[in-house]
Ligand code: ATP
């Protein structure tokens with residue numbers, strides 16, 4: 001069986017059941033071929049696997065599932081100390097170690113031995129029968145024992161999940177994804193906090209035939225939330241119009257205000273509640289505080305930038321773990337840097353930006369949305 005510990009959901013008080021329901025639904029969907037039965041017991045989710053399943057595959061899937069703190073492959077035992085003791089000994093006999101500890105947790109208070117007593121009794125058995133040393137601080141082997149309502153569970157390995165909240169427990173957001181290093185990480189952080197992320201990418205069709213790279217990145221991220229949608233917007237015509245009437249030092253801000261306005265429309269259509277970007281304070285010219293104020297002003301929806309306080313090094317570390325980094329660093333023309341000044345303004349004034357924007361037709365937003373197309377991505 002597989003024992004799932006879900007960390008933060010456990011703190012949710014009255015709403016806990018709602019979060020558990022979403023997590024159980026997600027697990028059922030993702031492991032439908034591997035799992036025969038799912039049940040909840042004493043603040044854990046317990047999965048019964050089918051015969052002959054590939055445990056490596058189950059592990060890979062659970063490691064990517066938001067809402068799981070850690071999980072273990074476990075052997076269910078009857079609620080009987082003698083049986084637990086002999087199983088613990090049998091497991092220990094097969095392992096290579098010199099020091100160990102027993103870590104018992106009794107959730108079922110009707111079980112007649114306390115956690116400390118279980119530790120002592122089973123610890124003594126292993127120590128004496130196998131001549132091993134107890135080390136409570138830094139043991140080479142830990143034998144975990146959990147006393148549930150129906151069974152006791154025993155295991156020696158805990159695999160780390162990504163934590164966070166179950167996918168879909170927080171509603172939808174629209175993420176502006178560029179194909180760079182940052183925005184995939186920002187999108188993933190929102191997935192990890194339970195948001196369903198819908199992607200939106202702008203490309204200049206005169207520079208890039210089709211942004212396959214972005215699709216490749218989104219496929220990686222889809223592993224964390226299942227079925228995923230990208231809106232692709234050919235931005236060539238919009239950019240041409242902006243280039244015609246906006247000085248080069250201001251174009252990037254106008255491009256980005258445009259992206260935000262389109263994102264607002266898509267957000268309405270999708271009934272999303274917020275927009276996500278990969279901005280990080282001061283990282284590039286578009287991300288000074290003044291410029292972010294000018295850009296974010298174009299939105300009626302809240303804009304979240306989960307990387308805002310992170311350093312590039314920290315962002316890269318996450319991107320490497322996600323496997324998006326190697327794709328992101330492949331060269332691709334990003335339309336944001338098309339025909340802009342070598343030194344864009346770093347302290348744009350909102351009044352000026354709005355004044356300039358009067359030269360751009362509002363209908364352009366509708367026109368771009370009409371040109372956009374959707375792509376469905378599933379994981380690789
Ligand atoms: P990234 O690594 O995410 O590209 P960046 O450091 O290159 O970020 P910018 O190019 O200024 O910074 O982009 C800032 C944010 O604007 C991006 O993180 C992304 O959310 C959004 N963005 C930029 N270009 C595009 C694009 N072509 N399509 C959609 N969103 C974009």
Ligand code: MG
Pocket residue numbers: 178180334336
């Ligand atoms: Mg970029």
